[in-house]
Amino acid sequence: MTLAATSAPSAGDLVQSVDWAAIAPPTIAAVVALVVLVADLFVPKERKQLLGWGAIAGLVASIITLVPLRKGDRTTFCLTTDPDACSYTADHFTLVIQFLVLGGALLTALLSLHETKERLPAGEFWFLLLSSAAGAALLPASRDLATLVVALEVASLPAFALVGLKRGDRMSGEAALKFFLSSVTATAVMLLGVSFVYASTGTLHLTEIAQSLDDVPARLETLAKAGVALTLVGFAFKTAAAPFHFWVPDTYVGAPLPIAAYLSVVGKAVGFTGLVLVTVIAFPTYADVWGPALAVLAALTMTVGNVAALRQAPTRAWSAVRLLAWSSVAQAGYLLVPIAAAAYSGDDQIGATVAYALMYAVVNLGAFAVAALVARTHPLNRISDYRGLYTSRPGAALVMGFFLLCLAGLPPGIIGLFAKVTVFSAAVDAGLGWLAVVMGVNVVIALYYYLQWTAVLFRPAEGAPTRQPAPAPVTVAIAVTAVAGVVLSGYPQLVLRFAADSLF
Secondary structure: HHHHHHHOOOOHOOOOOOOOOOOHHHHHHHHHHHHHHOOOOOOOOOHHHHHHHHHHHHHHHHHHHOOHOOOOOEEEEOOOOOOEEEEEEEOOOHHHHHHHHHHHHHHHHHHHHHHHHOOOHHHHHHHHHHHHHHHHHHHHHOOHHHHHHHHHHHHHHHHHHHHOOOOOOOHHHHHHHHHHHHHHHHHHHHHHHHHHHHHHOOOOEHHHHHHHOOOOHHHHHHHHHHHHHHHHHHHHHHOOOOOOOOOHHHHHHHOOOOHHHHHHHHHHHHHHHHHHHHHHHOOOHHHHHHHHHHHHHHHHHHHHHHHHHOOOOOOOOOOOHHHHHHHHHHHHHHHHHHHHHHHHHHHHHHHHHHHHHHHHHHHHHHHHHHHHHOOOOOOOHHHHHHHHHHOOOOOHHHHHHHHHHHHOOOOOOHHHHHHHHHHHHHHOOOOOOOHHHHHHHHHHHHHHHHHHHHHHHHHOOOOOOOOOOHHHHHHHHHHHHHHHHHHHHOOOHHHHHHHHHHOO
């Protein structure tokens, strides 16, 4: 009896207090996902749309719970032996990324309301979307490798099912299988890297890893470097960085269009967030390893993406979606530039990545929203199908032209130009002049296919234009992204100020 009492740890060592307000955003999304899944058993078929509106309400509630956390000073799940080593941190960086992913999921939900009414199983769809959004919202707050990997997989695994949710569609099934197999392989490589890092440092907390890597025994140094490199591979896949990009075009074409939009924005944000956390917080000691590697990946990714987008034939089936897919690969290259620059000039460069990600999320979701509208009358979604869009839908054509000019970085899309200049400056300030030159060349290449698509919008239509009433949720999604793009183009400093506040 005495021995047991002596050897048992005290209650204070075992019980941690949980800051429920800090973890509210991902928790609400996860709880609503379970509620929707159970409710699907009882809601009659003709009222399945209620599940969609419930999912939207849950995402809105998750976004609202970010407001009380705006000071960015909340932590929870901390070690009892070291209160500064916490598994969950709601700092400014976390809040900005959570706003981005939850807002992206909300716009995806608006685009999906009509799809679930006609083509997709509502209960499964909303459960999977909310589950993925919960994982995506958890990831930026994760401050240990175990939580980071779990959050990454919670965000990714439902996405596989969402891609293959078009039952009876061969392309959808093939896209989901390719996405799943390649992602699982990348995850296995990343877990091997995490195990190497743990073996070298004896800890999984990012801040403690950074301290331990400063003094790794000589016999473990090679193991630590291998762990750093392999861990980065998994996140490079999630960001669609070349040569880990091959799954993107087929996955986007096979997936329901709103899910392609979700993957292009939220999926990419998840990968970049993880990459920022492990490089800047956990692995600054090995900046000489990951800095040059990310710089080369950035140059390769933007070049591969732009050259492939340039080769898309306007009359090819699904060429519009394929172009947006290859464009997203190129944009991933631009997003990698400030992270690579952080290895040379400090983590203040990360604000440029956050600013670019916010801009990209707004305009790319808007472009996919217009593509979803056009797909109602042209299911093959070819670039040539957009010819004469100004005649049949002048508002949609003007908005789409604006989004394309933002992606190209041309006026009146000032926010796109502003974001590209910010990223370009990050490369120059870090002494990566060669990378800035590669980026400049790629921006010029991208101008061609963005402007070519923009010109198609305003050419006279061949034959009588076809038009169907636009679903109200799709119209709302287009309007919200258009207004956000216009406001940010008029006041681009807002994005940089918002991004600068997100630094650790």
